[in-house]
Amino acid sequence: MIIKKCKIFFCSVIFLLVTIPSYAVSPSNIGLAGLWEYPSAEMPGDGMGWISYNDFYPYRSGSASIGLFPWLEMNIRLTEFATSNIISPGYGHYKDKAMDIKFLLAEQKGLRPALAIGSLDMMGAETRKAYFAAGTWKYKDIALTLGYASDAYNGLYGGISWELQKWLEFKAEYSQLDYTQDMAGGKKIHPDPAKEKYNFGIVLKSEWGLNGSLSYQRSEEFCFGLSYAFDLTKPVFGGKNKAKIDEPLLTDWDMTDIEKMVSELQAELGKKGFGLRNTVVLAGNKKVHVAFENIGYSSQTEAAGRVIVLTAHKIPWDTEICSVSTMVRGNPVSRIELNTEKMALIRLHELNAYDLNNEAVGWAPNTKYGTLPGEEWQVMAGPGESIRNGTADIRIALAYEPRIDKTLDNDYMGRLDVDYIGHLRSSQGWEAYLKVRQPIDNDVNIWWQPEMNDKTRIWKGVLSYIHKLNDRTWALGEVGWLDENYFGGNFWGRYFLKDSPFWIGGRVSVVKERDFDSFSGLADYRRNYDNGKAYYLPVNGENEWRTGYWAELGYHDSTYNADIIARYGKFIDSDKGYRVDAIRNWNDASVGFYYTDTDRNAVGKSYTDAGMILHLPLSFWYAGRPSNTYWDQEFTLLSTSRLFAGVMPGAWMTPEKLIGELNPRRLNQELGPLLERLMRDIREDQQPQVEKKSVYGILEYLSGQWRVDEVIQGE
Numbered sequence: 001m002i003i004k005k006c007k008i009f010f011c012s013v014i015f016l017l018v019t020i021p022s023y024a025v026s027p028s029n030i031g032l033a034g035l036w037e038y039p040s041a042e043m044p045g046d047g048m049g050w051i052s053y054n055d056f057y058p059y060r061s062g063s064a065s066i067g068l069f070p071w072l073e074m075n076i077r078l079t080e081f082a083t084s085n086i087i088s089p090g091y092g093h094y095k096d097k098a099m100d101i102k103f104l105l106a107e108q109k110g111l112r113p114a115l116a117i118g119s120l121d122m123m124g125a126e127t128r129k130a131y132f133a134a135g136t137w138k139y140k141d142i143a144l145t146l147g148y149a150s151d152a153y154n155g156l157y158g159g160i161s162w163e164l165q166k167w168l169e170f171k172a173e174y175s176q177l178d179y180t181q182d183m184a185g186g187k188k189i190h191p192d193p194a195k196e197k198y199n200f201g202i203v204l205k206s207e208w209g210l211n212g213s214l215s216y217q218r219s220e221e222f223c224f225g226l227s228y229a230f231d232l233t234k235p236v237f238g239g240k241n242k243a244k245i246d247e248p249l250l251t252d253w254d255m256t257d258i259e260k261m262v263s264e265l266q267a268e269l270g271k272k273g274f275g276l277r278n279t280v281v282l283a284g285n286k287k288v289h290v291a292f293e294n295i296g297y298s299s300q301t302e303a304a305g306r307v308i309v310l311t312a313h314k315i316p317w318d319t320e321i322c323s324v325s326t327m328v329r330g331n332p333v334s335r336i337e338l339n340t341e342k343m344a345l346i347r348l349h350e351l352n353a354y355d356l357n358n359e360a361v362g363w364a365p366n367t368k369y370g371t372l373p374g375e376e377w378q379v380m381a382g383p384g385e386s387i388r389n390g391t392a393d394i395r396i397a398l399a400y401e402p403r404i405d406k407t408l409d410n411d412y413m414g415r416l417d418v419d420y421i422g423h424l425r426s427s428q429g430w431e432a433y434l435k436v437r438q439p440i441d442n443d444v445n446i447w448w449q450p451e452m453n454d455k456t457r458i459w460k461g462v463l464s465y466i467h468k469l470n471d472r473t474w475a476l477g478e479v480g481w482l483d484e485n486y487f488g489g490n491f492w493g494r495y496f497l498k499d500s501p502f503w504i505g506g507r508v509s510v511v512k513e514r515d516f517d518s519f520s521g522l523a524d525y526r527r528n529y530d531n532g533k534a535y536y537l538p539v540n541g542e543n544e545w546r547t548g549y550w551a552e553l554g555y556h557d558s559t560y561n562a563d564i565i566a567r568y569g570k571f572i573d574s575d576k577g578y579r580v581d582a583i584r585n586w587n588d589a590s591v592g593f594y595y596t597d598t599d600r601n602a603v604g605k606s607y608t609d610a611g612m613i614l615h616l617p618l619s620f621w622y623a624g625r626p627s628n629t630y631w632d633q634e635f636t637l638l639s640t641s642r643l644f645a646g647v648m649p650g651a652w653m654t655p656e657k658l659i660g661e662l663n664p665r666r667l668n669q670e671l672g673p674l675l676e677r678l679m680r681d682i683r684e685d686q687q688p689q690v691e692k693k694s695v696y697g698i699l700e701y702l703s704g705q706w707r708v709d710e711v712i713q714g715e
Helices: 002-016 258-269 300-314 340-347 384-388 655-662 664-683 698-703 705-714
Strands: 048-056 059-069 072-081 086-088 095-106 114-120 130-139 142-149 155-165 168-174 198-204 210-217 221-231 276-284 287-294 321-328 331-339 361-363 379-381 392-404 412-425 430-442 457-470 473-481 486-496 502-513 527-530 533-536 546-557 562-570 576-586 589-598 609-617 630-636
Touching: 048 210, 095 698, 258 276, 258 287, 258 300, 258 379, 258 384, 276 384, 287 300, 300 321, 300 331, 300 340, 300 655, 300 664, 321 655, 331 340, 331 457, 331 655, 331 664, 361 664, 473 655, 486 655, 562 655, 655 664, 698 705
Parallel strands: 287 321
Antiparallel strands: 048 059, 048 221, 059 072, 072 095, 095 114, 114 130, 130 142, 142 155, 155 168, 168 198, 198 210, 210 221, 276 287, 276 379, 321 331, 331 361, 392 412, 412 430, 430 457, 457 473, 473 486, 486 502, 502 546, 527 533, 546 562, 562 576, 576 589, 589 609, 609 630
């Protein structure tokens, strides 16, 4: 009963959200922006998208689409074929996973329409795999689309959308789609050709982002859909947490009691509840330096921004340099330096995103608090009692683990758990973490995931250590229960190239397999499967230590705040190959994809695995109070087992999690917009000084025209 309630909640909570406005563009049946059955050249916008459900008999489709870049839309979906055979009582009719992709080549310019190309049904059974090209020309509230699609989409198509009111859109479409080619389980889904080659209907939109559609398609069926529009740059449930400020200090350096000023600033920053530990303030020669460790915010940028705002209000107005060093476990990572002018703008609450230059953030020197070598200070305060903040945390939390389309016995399964979490922190590089997971209701039965059982187990428990070798070189290791399947150690090295967006490094993992029926024990023998069950038997071989190793190359794109990580080496099951992660960041929220190709491919595929990477902090849902809680999830888009190919053991804190956001290129990119938002919150002014341009084509990106358009748009 509990699982059923969780299922209802998990599938419907997105339709109860209340703060994101609707878009002029609307999704098609499959989820991509467009008309009814075909995509247009319209885009949802950067970081924007929909979660949709559409019933267009004999198809039912649930989808999630996102503008991963201003010129790229990606869509994943699960489609049920209502006229196919029933596989099992729990699973129902045949279903198929798919991924669609659309590239906007160029925006509309004069009489030239916006131009897009893409691919449909790229994964799963590829029931309706096709390629398309489309052009969309808009005039005021009317958009005309003409396109061509291959295979079952059967050539030319076209349509018109007309936004009669902000809450009402009419869409009509000419469709040549050949339904007779659709097969599932050897049975045709729609054996007869469509009665007519047109579809039309309306989309009803709300200011809260919840939209509904009603259409008449193929002159056969009334179809309906629901969609929820989201925006990763805004919290779903709203909320504000204004930066802490005091009345600005009005005295200059000569008239200020520097020792008292430093002591009071350190005390404010080090207060319990502010979200920091190990806070240190130094001052001298009209310079102030602040160093701290963030423990209360899921975003390192958020913590740094709030420190800067409070500091600006509590130091003399003629301070020439204010520097801030963000530390991780006592290691200074990055250094932010602001001059008198920038601090004055912050005191006046007038700083905008473009007031920070590219040199404002750099790697912190390898000194104790990130100060420059040779700097002299007259006064120092801290860390004092702030070193005790967050030293030991104990939490109890609920966790819910859904499983969608994993077996043919049930299309949806889930497990509800209680997590008991312990956390020990230090400022000498060490940190310890323990999570014990106790299932309280479970209907998951996946033969290749026996760890999803009813046993209370250590889910993760590690001792982690990080060491800074020099300004741009790091070593990191962790040992213990790495995840639900492996015990052992992960070891990383990172070297960030000077004045470059690239880094190089490597990873070594040494593991043994855990016993899935044991609280903490290791298996005596290796795991194998027979007749849909997992076994530990002598015939499988001894459970010996196994080693995986990978050479790594990373790149951070400062235009889009995106990271690409390529790895090549030997995976844990001795298969060799590569994995590529492409991740887009919106401050502390991230969405990405991975692709793995080794010498063992998935059944029926030319690669090993592909899937999604999600990192969603609590502030993504509600921003009304600080929190360091986040949800990390990596899941495959395939339904097949991944255990014996392309496997990398789990990790608690990777270099990307610990210092990735503090990479100066990324921190500098996020800090300006964050400070501007804090200024707007203080002024209670919600209008950005310069709006980001959310949609433009690859042509505009390559030519740089999008930057010109963005500036013009802001004037």
